[in-house]
Amino acid sequence: MIEFKNVYKDYGQNHALKGISFSVKQGEILGFLGPNGAGKSTALNILTGYLSATAGEAFVDGVSIFENPMEAKKQIGFLPEMPPLYPEMRVGEYLNFVYDLKNCKISRKQHINDICEVVKLSHVKNRLIKNLSKGYKQRVGIAQALIGNPKVLVFDEPTVGLDPKQIIEIRNLVKMLGKEHTIILSTHILPEVQQVCSRVVVINEGLIVADESIETLTEALEGTRRYIAKICGAEQDVLKLLRSLPVLRSADVIGAQDANSVSYLIESDENIDARVPLFNALAAKGYAIIGLEGVDMSLEDVFVRLVSNKEKREGGKRR
Amino acid sequence: MFAIYKRELKAYFISPIGYLFAANFLAISGLLFSICTLQKQEASSVSTYFEYLIYAFAILLPLLTMKSLSEERKTKSEQLLMTSPVSISGIIMGKYFAALTVFTAALLFNSLNFGLLAKYGNVNGMLIVSNLICLFFIGALFLAIGMFFSSLTEDALVSAIGSIDTIFIMLAVSFLSDISIPWVKSVVDFISILSRYEPFTYGILDITSVIYYVSIAAVFLFFTVRVYERRRWA
Incomplete structure (x- = not known):
């Protein structure tokens, strides 16, 4: 048409x-x-x-x-x-x-x-x-x-x-x-x-x-839960801990730092609620979570996701 | 084109612009008529009245067209017109003829003045008719200039001032015809709006002048269409 x-x-x-x-x-x-x-x-x-x-x-x-x-x-x-x-x-x-x-x-x-x-x-x-x-x-x-x-x-x-x-x-x-x-x-x-x-x-x-x-x-759009967590503690140690947690798919520093805390973008699978294990793991090491909020994917994220999915599919077909 | 003409004509009288134009037209014309003819008590000065009226048109007519296209562009309602199955020339002409209708109606209504004149003095009917015909074509030319400037800007005031300036320059050219260099004089006489008007002041219906006014109006309307086409391709 x-x-x-x-x-x-x-x-x-x-x-x-x-x-x-x-x-x-x-x-x-x-x-x-x-x-x-x-x-x-x-x-x-x-x-x-x-x-x-x-x-x-x-x-x-x-x-x-x-x-x-x-x-x-x-x-x-x-x-x-x-x-x-x-x-x-x-x-x-x-x-x-x-x-x-x-x-x-x-x-x-x-x-x-x-x-x-x-x-x-x-x-x-x-x-x-x-x-x-x-x-x-x-x-x-x-x-x-x-x-x-x-x-x-x-x-x-x-x-x-x-x-x-x-x-x-x-x-x-x-x-x-x-x-x-x-x-x-x-x-x-x-x-x-x-x-x-x-x-x-x-x-x-x-x-x-x-x-x-x-x-x-x-x-x-689906398949991922994303959070921004504000955590007190040394950046490298906290990041290392986050990345070692099996419930999380990824963790990255996104800045917005003040004197005591750093913000991290963390992702988990959609069917896993990572918040409780995250809290427990951080509390055990004495790192305090002072903020945790869920975030939606931005349009740019969707573009990247759609394009990379497409490339994966096309790559798969070629193989 | 007829749909646009109808809407535009109606719009002149939904908003105050049509009434204000008519009121100002009649007031200024009445004042000039009173000064140039009634107070002088001689019918022959009717030509002076018509000449002054041309200068009044230079200010009044751009007020009628200043919003024609600029407002549509500003409010984006032109998107409806441009995406409908109507040609650009159809849009421009629809709006132009609406303005021309309002102007003609005011001009005809204004002719009642001559009834008054006829009652108290001797009136040369042919002289008045030929002057009115000429004024109609000069008005048509000024409206075309107004349409052109309205297509150039989103600002109605800029459109009005641009048209007024251009019309005054075109009128002022006639002052150069006093220059004694013959070729300058002949060129000026050829292009000047006022020189072209002269035969009508003697009651002569000069067809070459009419063709001149219509041609210049057509050129400005053509430019208006080109402005739109150019914007589409820009």
Whole structure:
């Protein structure tokens, strides 16, 4: 349904995309994952025809976005990072404008009512957009993307700036829309991808570093418990002790030292709770734990994990 | 394009900008009309009124277009327009024609002044009609300049000042036609907005001047489209 072939985008000397390729099958919800500034929005802006690429090709349902943009744009509903709204308009009025703009042929009243029903906007149709909460503005943004019933929906960070309740609602909405549309969901939030998407493309510094099923991503995230422990005592002795403990997989100094304590990043297998053996071992030697907190994996950790898993798999195949 | 035209036209009257423009247009025009014609009590000075009105346009019309594209860029709502199946020229022309409609409506409403004049004096109808036609095309040109500057910046004020300056420079060129060097005079007469306006002050509908105004407006609108295309490729 969507094909990106070796797409480059340069902003002067800055190489935002360095030759990315990926494809999305019909009915898939693809998570487009990457930290801020990775090139996600640039890629999506190229796909939706807002920007042109320096080199490469992009197709939507077999239609080239560069050669036949009018036809390709008809297939896409796009919610940019900042919903493209006109605050002075009423919700219904705005949706009617988008309907005209997209030159839709479906029955106007029925179509707009159906969309308002799906995104739960019916009761605010007569309100001015500027008076709506951020969550509702986001819904209006999604509603405009749905107008014309496009085959592909592209959502660029749709949950940014929303409160937890709104985030859950928007995620559920995206999941529901995924039953009838092919969706690209760009985000820098890992759990969002896990909850909503069926596949993930990870982008970092303008390059695709992983293109995996959601199971592979989950696998990469699971399997390890990580803690940051603040321990009093001589650094080398404590480190030696930690590394000798069979319950721990690894231990490293991460700094944040003060006069009496050092912080360590320690990892154990997921099915082992290392906290009690850790406490006992340190207490036996007279080293005091003055802080212990669990830490989640960062996006960068996931990239490293996904890439190294992939290399292992490919290495295995070659052997 | 029609959807954008409709929305834009409506937006002028949802926000105060359309009303303020019309009110200021009519107030300034009424003042000039009173000073140049009514108080002088001679119908022939109607040409002075029209000439002063052109200078008023230089300030008023950029206020109408200053937000047209810059605001969309600032609020990112242009992403909706640019990712919809509408061409860039369709977007620009939709907005341009909306501004032109507001201006034309104000210009026509303003023509009621001449009814007053006709009631108390002798009015040369052809002279007034040809002047109004010329003013329409000059206004269309100024709006095109305003659209161009609005496409260059996110700041509406910068857009307005840029357009006002450019229009004043284009008007000021006509002062050079007093220079006695013949070739300078002929070049200035050819490019000057005010020199081109002269035939209309005698009631002559000069088609070459109309073509001149339309062509320069088209060039500025073409540049506006190019600005957008360039940004897309930048």
